[in-house]
Amino acid sequence: EIVMTQSPVTLSVSPGERATLSCRASQSVSSNLAWYQQKPGQAPRLLIYGASTRATAIPARFSGSGSGTEFTLTISSLQSEDFAVYYCQQYNNWPPYTFGQGTKLEIK
Amino acid sequence: EVQLVESGGGLVQPGRSLRLSCTASGFSFGDYAMSWFRQAPGKGLEWVGFIRSKPYGGSTEYAASVKGRFTISRDDSKSIAYLQMNSLNTEDTAVYYCTRDRYSGSYYYFDYWGQGTLVTVSS
Secondary structure: OOOEEEEOOEEEEOOOOOEEEEEEEOOOOOOOEEEEEEOOOOOOEEEEEOOOEEOOOOOOOEEEEEEOOEEEEEEOOOOHHHOOEEEEEEOOOOOOOEEOOOEEEEEO | OOEEEEEOOEEEOOOOOEEEEEEEEOOOHHHOEEEEEEEOOOOOEEEEEEEOOHHHOOOEEEOOOOOOOEEEEEEOOOOEEEEEEOOOOHHHOEEEEEEEEEEEOOEEEEEEEOOOEEEEEOO
C-alpha cells in the first residue's frame, strides 16, 4: 500500500498571499495524483488530477506540480473561500486508493 | 449537471446490515465506473470499493477493511449504485460518499462526489 504524507498539517496564511502545500508518496505514483478541497460539512471537491490538470470550473489560482514521489499544490492569491482542508490522493497503484492525512489551510 | 445523491444511512446496531444507494443524474451512468468512500467523524478519507462499468466487465474491488462484508452493485436501468454493508461494527461509523470515476490512460480518478450519507453503528 502506498502511503501518502502531507505537510504541513496546518498552514496559516493571510488572504491575498500564496499558499504552498506538499504531498509525498512512499513510492512513485508517476503523475497519477489528485488534490481535493473539503469544507466543513461538505463533500470533497476535485481540484487537480494528473498532478497538474485543473478540474472543471476550478479557478486558475490553483495549480499543481510534481511527479514520482513529490507533489505541490499552490494557491497563488488566497481568497476567503479557499480556507479549507486539502487532501492529496494517489490513483496509480490500487487497490487501495490512498489519501494523505490532509492539510488544514487557515486564516492567519 | 452531474448529480450524485446518497441515501439509506442511519443508526444501526453492531452486527446488523444496511444498504446505501447512490442515485445519479446528468450523465450516462452505464458508461462510468463508480466508487464508494467514507470518512469517520473528524478523520480523513478512506476508499471503500469500486465497480467497473458493464463494458469493462462490471467487476468490483474492495478495501481490505471491508472485503467479505461489503458488496457494491449497480442497476444501470435506474442509474443507481448500491453499497450493501453486512456485519457492521463501530469502526464503520462514517459519512459514506459515492463518486463518479473518470477513466484516463488505464487509471481512474474521481471527478464528482455526492453529498454523503451518515452511517452510525451503535448499540
